Amino acid sequence: MKNIFITGGGGYIGTNLTKKLLSKGYNVTVLDTFWFGNHLKKNKKLKILQKDIRNINSKDLKKIDCVMHLASIANDPAAELDAKLTWDVNVLATYKLINMSVAQKVKKFIFASSGSVYGIKKEKKVTENLTLEPISEYNKSKMIGERILLSYKKKIDLTILRPATVCGFSPAMRLDVAINALTFGALKNNIITVFGGKQIRPNLTMYDMISAYIFALKRKYKCNREIDDTIFNLGFENLSILNMAKRVQKSIKNNSELIVKKSNDPRSYRQNSDRILKKGFKPKKKIEDAINEIKLKFKEKKIINDKSFYRINTLKLIKAK
Ligand SMILES: NC(=O)c1ccc[n+]([C@@H]2O[C@H](COP(=O)([O-])OP(=O)(O)OC[C@H]3O[C@@H](n4cnc5c(N)ncnc54)[C@H](O)[C@@H]3O)[C@@H](O)[C@H]2O)c1
Secondary structure, eight states: OOEEEEETTTSHHHHHHHHHHHHTTOEEEEEEOOTTOOOOOOOTTEEEEESOGGGOOGGGGTTOSEEEEOOSOOSHHHHHHTHHHHHIIIIIHHHHHHHHHHHTTOOEEEEEOOGGGGOSOOOSSOOTTSOOOOOSHHHHHHHHHHHHHHTTTTTSEEEEEEEOEEESOOTTOOOSSHHHHHHHHHHHHSEEEEESSOOEEEEEEHHHHHHHHHHHHHSOOOSSOOGGGTEEEEOOEEEEHHHHHHHHHHHHOSOOEEEEEOOOOOOOOOOOOHHHHHTTOOOOOOHHHHHHHHHHHHHTTOOOOOGGGSHHHHHHHHHHO
16 A cells, blocks of 8 residues: 545645655645645655546546545535535545546545534434434535445445544644634634533544544455444544533633633534444544644744635635636
């Protein structure tokens, strides 16, 4: 497994993943529209295809050993903005990509699904065996993306990751995700605003997210895995939003004011990730590590209030064109 193809390799997670894979000596091809900028540094082992995944062709996948599929309209409000675009990118392009990957004899395929596919669950242990009840276009498109990929699992070594909300720094930063947004509010305005607060959400640090992709990549090649060896939750700290805010407040130590506002966002769920732990994956970081990393990068002026750090702003501009 030497030649890795990452769709969405210019995004929040993809930028760090690309950097990590290059540092480990892999040849990496990134396919991305770079809607949110290109923060990848030049590297002789890095090939960049600036194009839309909807226009991928088989030649792009020549001699590729593993596809990591991250490109997508990647959160609820952005996905609601243009449902057709969301389904075209998140579902139809996924179908095109897996078809071409199988035809090009790609060995492994790793898919960035989402822990949000479960919808609202009362169960304390939201394991991979529970039914999926997605409530938004984003969640639904991820679920259907998974189902398409599962229909190919006899032909390719498939892993589907269902990550919780990721936190931590990336040069292609996102400030529209929970811990990052709360931390940025505390650093920039000395205010932490919480909407609702009681909703429980699972979290995952950027460090552990990247490690999970490497973990999936390094698993021994195997086609037609059992479902319990294919789909994995990745969420390690299930916290209420209010609790997250309190932990941000404690870590930042700048006497930030905590403001609680009403919310009409009912999404509340936990994730149980015992399945991947049993396979030997070990998360190493806590949300405090991510908060401190953001604090450091903020001091270094690497996190400014860039419009593209809120994905919906850029997508609104694209839609308006
Ligand atoms: N960030 C999280 O908390 C989180 C949690 C669970 C799952 N995920 C999933 O992980 C993946 C990466 O998330 P992220 O936070 O890095 O998102 P992101 O929005 O930062 O990155 C997505 C990247 O995909 C690219 N892209 C989008 N549509 C494209 C298209 N049609 N053709 C080519 N490139 C396209 C964008 O330019 C961007 O660089 C996504 O699939 C997302 O759904 C993210």
